[in-house]
Amino acid sequence: MERQGSVKTIRELRLALDRQAGKKIGFVPTMGALHEGHLSLVGQARQDCDVVVVSVFVNPLQFGPAEDLAEYPRLLDEDVTSARGAGADIIFAPAVEEMYPEPMVAKVRVEGLEDVLCGKYRPGHFAGVATVVVKLLNIVRPERAYFGAKDWQQLIIVRKVVKDFNLAVEIVAMPTVRDADGLAKSSRNRYLSPKEREAALVLPAGIQAAAKMIAAGERDAGRVIAAAKEVIAAQPGVKLEYFSIRGPLDLLPVDVIAGEVLVAAAVYVGRARLIDNMVIKV
Numbered sequence: 234m235e236r237q238g239s240v241k242t243i244r245e246l247r248l249a250l251d252r253q254a255g256k257k258i259g260f261v262p263t264m265g266a267l268h269e270g271h272l273s274l275v276g277q278a279r280q281d282c283d284v285v286v287v288s289v290f291v292n293p294l295q296f297g298p299a300e301d302l303a304e305y306p307r308l309l310d311e312d313v314t315s316a317r318g319a320g321a322d323i324i325f326a327p328a329v330e331e332m333y334p335e336p337m338v339a340k341v342r343v344e345g346l347e348d349v350l351c352g353k354y355r356p357g358h359f360a361g362v363a364t365v366v367v368k369l370l371n372i373v374r375p376e377r378a379y380f381g382a383k384d385w386q387q388l389i390i391v392r393k394v395v396k397d398f399n400l401a402v403e404i405v406a407m408p409t410v411r412d413a414d415g416l417a418k419s420s421r422n423r424y425l426s427p428k429e430r431e432a433a434l435v436l437p438a439g440i441q442a443a444a445k446m447i448a449a450g451e452r453d454a455g456r457v458i459a460a461a462k463e464v465i466a467a468q469p470g471v472k473l474e475y476f477s478i479r480g481p482l483d484l485l486p487v488d489v490i491a492g493e494v495l496v497a498a499a500v501y502v503g504r505a506r507l508i509d510n511m512v513i514k515v
């Protein structure tokens with residue numbers, strides 16, 4: 234299809250998509266500040282679908298009052314160029330008033346999954362994510378929507394919402410994209426000074442340390458977590474929020490490692506809150 238500039242209104246977007254009737258629509262929801270992780274989702278959508286829509290919307294509903302909503306990077310011009318370069322046809326970049334013309338009183342809650350891991354430290358975050366994702370899926374009406382495995386909890390929550398509400402969309406998960414030294418790509422990496430970026434490497438290192446212990450036969454989750462926490466604690470300038478081993482789908486804590494487990498962690502490095510995870514099969 235003919236490529237267009239960024240579309241600001243739901244009406245404009247629907248008009249553009251109605252002209253593509255019968256075509257397979259792939260959708261990549263983002264908050265912008267696009268990096269190679271996002272672009273891998275766009276690239277996969279390009280391969281799978283006839284029309285690729287990327288949304289760029291910094292969703293206020295998923296930020297807590299003390300979080301980085303105001304300073305979250307907003308780089309629409311760069312995002313339009315890079316999303317197009319990766320194969321996007323339409324960039325949907327609505328204003329907050331377009332998405333939320335009146336206060337949202339209906340919200341999507343995902344009991345059991347939204348209050349653990351990151352949700353324990355970011356109350357309301359996943360209700361904000363689930364709510365905007367449902368809105369965006371209803372607006373775009375894609376056959377497929379693409380999410381990165383770096384935000385594992387978000388991915389599991391979105392999959393559960395889609396299942397519970399019988400939403401007619403296939404959720405496609407793509408692997409975490411990392412820099413050569415192992416740091417997962419994240420829009421929040423932009424907050425890191427060179428020294429902080431170096432220190433942040435302890436996050437993938439802690440997860441790797443856990444993976445190594447598990448590969449070597451350790452099955453006691455408590456011992457693996459304690460060892461990984463020591464690795465992270467030894468790095469000055471990094472504050473651990475959580476390090477956890479859980480079931481990858483139910484996100485319940487695991488005592489004895491068996492089958493597949495999710496090893497997930499969050500740290501603060503300076504003002505950047507960084508997350509990472511690995512799903513390990515034993």
Ligand code: PAF
Pocket residue numbers: 262263264265290292295362365366384387
């Ligand atoms: O992962 C993100 O960037 C956001 O949480 C999402 C899915 C675009 C919802 O705002």
